[in-house]
Amino acid sequence: MRNFPALKVLLLACALSTAACAPEQAQTLVTIADARIDKARFIDNGESGDSPGDILVFDQPLLDRQQHKIGNNSGSCIRTRTGHSFQCQWTLSLADGTIQVAGHEFDQGTSQLSIIGGTGVYAGITGEMSSVNNNDGTFTQTLRYRIR
Numbered sequence: 001m002r003n004f005p006a007l008k009v010l011l012l013a014c015a016l017s018t019a020a021c022a023p024e025q026a027q028t029l030v031t032i033a034d035a036r037i038d039k040a041r042f043i044d045n046g047e048s049g050d051s052p053g054d055i056l057v058f059d060q061p062l063l064d065r066q067q068h069k070i071g072n073n074s075g076s077c078i079r080t081r082t083g084h085s086f087q088c089q090w091t092l093s094l095a096d097g098t099i100q101v102a103g104h105e106f107d108q109g110t111s112q113l114s115i116i117g118g119t120g121v122y123a124g125i126t127g128e129m130s131s132v133n134n135n136d137g138t139f140t141q142t143l144r145y146r147i148r
Contacts, residue, residue: 024146025146026127031141034137040058041056056076056086062092070094072093073093077089085105088105088113094122099125111132115128115143122147129142
């Protein structure tokens with residue numbers, strides 16, 4: 001039987017590249033942004049009161065489901081539609097890295113935001129986050145993601 005070293009190398013390279021390019025398992029992380037104590041700061045721009053261009057700035061505790069502090073939730077939002085929604089960008093800072101999200105945050109209901117990046121163990125993260133206002137000063141944030 002003939003030995004085909006080039007074929008063996010090619011098969012090994014294909015196997016390794018497939019494993020390296022395979023997507024990671026989907027993961028879920030549920031956090032609670034606690035705005036009860038450290039409320040967002042409202043910067044009133046333009047017309048007095050709620051109006052387009054107003055800014056919310058926040059840096060609040062980030063909790064797990066058991067209400068234990070696991071990090072910080074900090075960022076900013078610009079009012080784009082009065083009484084309806086903001087365009088937001090914020091960072092979830094955790095012990096092992098950060099996760100950045102961006103998108104529309106609606107005044108009511110569930111908001112879907114894009115996970116746009118990360119650092120530390122979250123480097124290469126992709127996915128989306130749903131944010132729900134619990135109407136008690138907290139927001140439940142459910143992140144569904146993969147890390148490449």
